[in-house]
């Protein structure tokens with residue numbers, strides 16, 4: 001019995017939908033509901049296909065920030081804002097030689113931290129956040145990183161992206177890390193409506209991605225975003241394992 005090719009079917013459906021939209025009157029498009037149950041079901045199916053393909057393409061995807069203790073990941077993720085993970089990994093080596101634990105970093109003068117993290121850019125604000133964050137870990141949590149999303153959000157310099165990263169990578173809990181790669185790829189692939197707002201993207205992804213898959217998927221988005229679906233005007237769609245299911249490429 002001939003089975004239906006789900007990928008081909010999606011591509012064909014997309015062409016048909018595009019053709020219909022092309023013929024629709026402008027006000028019909030304008031009044032189209034934002035998201036129907038069917039849209040959500042389609043996105044869930046698409047998400048599962050994306051997850052499976054990226055698993056095959058990047059079986060060992062993991063965080064590219066190097067750390068051996070939870071507090072170090074907190075430091076690194078703050079330093080990684082507008083800086084490459086590779087540079088952060090080099091800079092923290094020197095930082096930890098001077099200040100090897102939470103107490104030492106909490107006691108360190110902010111100006112000294114700033115000198116050491118300067119190569120990561122935004123040295124002043126990053127140093128202030130790291131100092132305040134380490135003080136709070138020391139004074140409120142006995143030097144431990146809390147395994148609670150809301151408590152993580154209260155730490156200086158920690159936003160939703162960082163809190164999710166800690167929850168997923170350190171504590172193995174469901175997490176969706178909406179960094180620049182995740183946001184760009186999800187918009188292009190058609191998993192989101194193209195929003196650039198990290199929280200909106202996160203909330204949209206929670207609706208369609210199995211929770212246990214979120215963390216690893218986001219790490220895979222980073223690798224795919226660096227290698228194939230780059231931020232350049234023209235990503236390498238011809239080399240992409242998602243080319244026949246990606247909305248941008250259909």
Ligand code: SF4
Nearest residue numbers: 229237240243246249
């Ligand atoms: S097909 Fe192109 S736009 Fe879509 S995910 Fe792949 S590289 Fe990105």
